[in-house]
Amino acid sequence: MDLTTWTWLNEPAKWSATPLTVHADPGSDFWRRTGNGVVRDSGHLYGVTLAGDFTITATFSGEYAAQYDHAGIGLLVDDETWIKAGVELFDGQRRPSAVVTRGFSDWNLALTGDFERFTVSAERRGDAVWIRYGVDGEEPTAVLRQxxxxxxxxxxxxxxxxxxxxEGFVTQFQEVQVTHLP
Known part of the structure; x- marks a missing residue:
């Protein structure tokens, strides 16, 4: 993974490139209005700007500690149009999670057994994004969201x-791959 062309949106106070390790700052989040009226645009997103169709796949593990700690992949057009998908700590369990925001955030979780490493992919084709996942070395074939x-x-x-x-937590990304699609 060539990180030299990547940039931060909301760079965390601490991170390292080899291996890519992100220390999420306390109080960081991406969320918009739904359920509590809160607007948060302080989550950390490290990436590259692309147009057209693409796939992003990331394999990672984390030291989740508090309710709603989450990590994974992000696709951001602007403050009101974005998707984040990966793992979120909810009620003491790590769960596959996706949030789709178009003015208002829309959140869903999936049930899965215990796992250490998580792989998530998002494939953008035309006006749709397919989000899939796998655990502990599995290919990301389980559909989480379209x-x-x-x-x-x-x-x-x-x-x-x-x-x-x-109070923040640490995530280590073992693999990240972005591919332009024809």
């Missing part, structure tokens, strides 16, 4: 982490 996403718009694509309720 969502509308504006086509042909430049999008910041990369890895993300946030700790909205906790």
């Amino acid at each position: 969502a509308y996403f504006p086509p042909d718009i430049e999008t910041k694509v990369g890895v993300m982490a946030a700790s909205p309720e906790g």
Whole structure:
């Protein structure tokens, strides 16, 4: 993974490139209005800007500690149009999670057994993004979500982490791959 062309949106106070390790700052998050009226644009997103169709796949593990600690991949068009998907700590368990935001955030979780490493992918084709996942070395084939996403718009694509309720936590990305699609 060539990180030399990647940039931060909300660079965390601490991170390292080899291996890519992100220390999510306390109070960091991406969330918009739904359920509590809160707008948070302070989550960490490290990525590259792309147009057209693409796939991003990331394999990672984390030291989740507090409710809503989460990490994974992010696709961001602007403050009101984005997707984040990966693992989120909810009610004491790590769960596959996706949030799709188009003005308002829309959150879903999946149930899975215990796992150490998580792989998540997002494939953007036209106006749709397919999000899939796998655990502990499995290919990301389980569908987590399909969502509308504006086509042909430049999008910041990369890895993300946030700790909205906790004191922060550490995520290590073992593999990240971004591919332009024909």
